[in-house]
Amino acid sequence: xxxxxxxxxxxxxxxxxxxxxxxxxxxxxxxxxxxxxxxxxxxxxxxxxxxxxxxxxxxxxxxxxxxxxxxxxxxxxxxxxxxxxxxxxxxxxxxxxxxxxxxxxxxxxxxxxxxxxxxxxxxxxxxxxxxxxxxxxxxxxxxxxxxxxxxxxxxxxxxxxxxxxxxxxxxxxxxx
Amino acid sequence: xxxxxxxxxxxxxxxxxxxxxxxxxxxxxxxxxxxxxxxxxxxxxxxxxxxxxxxxxxxxxxxxxxxxxxxxxxxxxxxxxxxxxxxxxxxxxxxxxxxxxxxxxxxxxxxxxxxxxxxxxxxxxxxxxxxxxxxxxxxxxxxxxxxxxxxxxxxxxxxxxxxxxxxxxxxxxxxxxxxxxxxxxxxx
Numbered sequence: 001x002x003x004x005x006x007x008x009x010x011x012x013x014x015x016x017x018x019x020x021x022x023x024x025x026x027x028x029x030x031x032x033x034x035x036x037x038x039x040x041x042x043x044x045x046x047x048x049x050x051x052x053x054x055x056x057x058x059x060x061x062x063x064x065x066x067x068x069x070x071x072x073x074x075x076x077x078x079x080x081x082x083x084x085x086x087x088x089x090x091x092x093x094x095x096x097x098x099x100x101x102x103x104x105x106x107x108x109x110x111x112x113x114x115x116x117x118x119x120x121x122x123x124x125x126x127x128x129x130x131x132x133x134x135x136x137x138x139x140x141x142x143x144x145x146x147x148x149x150x151x152x153x154x155x156x157x158x159x160x161x162x163x164x165x166x167x168x169x170x171x172x173x174x175x176x
Numbered sequence: 177x178x179x180x181x182x183x184x185x186x187x188x189x190x191x192x193x194x195x196x197x198x199x200x201x202x203x204x205x206x207x208x209x210x211x212x213x214x215x216x217x218x219x220x221x222x223x224x225x226x227x228x229x230x231x232x233x234x235x236x237x238x239x240x241x242x243x244x245x246x247x248x249x250x251x252x253x254x255x256x257x258x259x260x261x262x263x264x265x266x267x268x269x270x271x272x273x274x275x276x277x278x279x280x281x282x283x284x285x286x287x288x289x290x291x292x293x294x295x296x297x298x299x300x301x302x303x304x305x306x307x308x309x310x311x312x313x314x315x316x317x318x319x320x321x322x323x324x325x326x327x328x329x330x331x332x333x334x335x336x337x338x339x340x341x342x343x344x345x346x347x348x349x350x351x352x353x354x355x356x357x358x359x360x361x362x363x364x
Binding site: 033034035038039041042106107108109110111114115117124126129 | 216217218219220221222223255256257259260263341342344347348
């Protein structure tokens with residue numbers, strides 16, 4: 001049993017955006033202050049908002065199309081997998097939200113793709129901005145840790161257990 | 177609550193009655209502000225100046241004798257972050273080391289009727305002086321203070337604010353909306 005094509009596409013699209021968003025986020029903070037830095041901040045925000053929207057879409061899809069039944073697993077692994085997935089979903093909402101709120105707190109509004117102005121979530125407030133910056137960073141490193149667990153578990157299933165768990169989420173090109 | 181509420185208008189009347197005469201008004205700085213909104217990669221960026229001085233002699237009945245002068249300490253800019261604030265103090269932007277203050281001095285005040293006025297004057301920023309016109313709406317607050325609110329668009333490149341690599345208006349727009357709110361106590 002595989003995930004639906006839509007679920008697979010949404011998963012990998014989100015995965016790509018998260019990797020890009022994370023990399024851009026790390027890189028842009030080190031740039032010298034200049035127009036380039038401001039532009040990359042804008043792109044970073046667009047990536048984050050995209051992840052937020054895709055996650056909302058994905059959860060709606062998941063609710064309508066439940067994932068394939070689980071392969072038999074030891075109880076602790078089943079629980080760990082469920083917890084990781086819940087946390088990943090939570091972070092895919094919370095990280096963009098914390099970034100968006102942080103941007104609002106610095107007095108910079110977010111215009112998605114340069115076309116759609118998003119409302120400011122909080123008023124300009126430097127103290128709050130400093131807190132939100134730290135929160136945004138911490139949530140991202142938490143996500144990094146969870147992604148490592150997630151990828152590690154997927155590879156363990158594929159290479160060690162050989163139970164087809166990873167294959168359920170791979171694009172459905174012809175397979176043996 | 178009710179008796180207290182009815183007390184407030186009468187206090188206002190007393191304050192207004194106490195006013196009269198004429199002379200330069202001290203602007204109530206704490207309740208006044210000079211803010212601006214600029215556009216950065218499509219989004220709006222809010223900011224304000226923390227330190228400025230104003231010398232306003234506003235005479236609604238005698239606009240010709242009214243005056244308004246401002247001195248804004250550009251280094252007191254309040255922006256998104258320390259990083260952006262220190263950037264705009266540098267030479268490509270305000271160059272506050274050489275040009276610490278922006279000045280505005282009115283040359284003519286026109287009564288447009290209906291509590292609307294037009295203040296024409298000269299604005300100097302970073303060694304460049306330009307004629308500008310600030311439309312102002314005047315209102316009275318409950319305490320009898322006059323609240324003047326004005327807004328005008330300033331093109332930052334006219335004053336060489338944001339030169340060189342910052343001159344590209346796709347990242348930071350040329351137009352900056354400046355919003356002024358002045359609270360003037362009743363004239364003593």
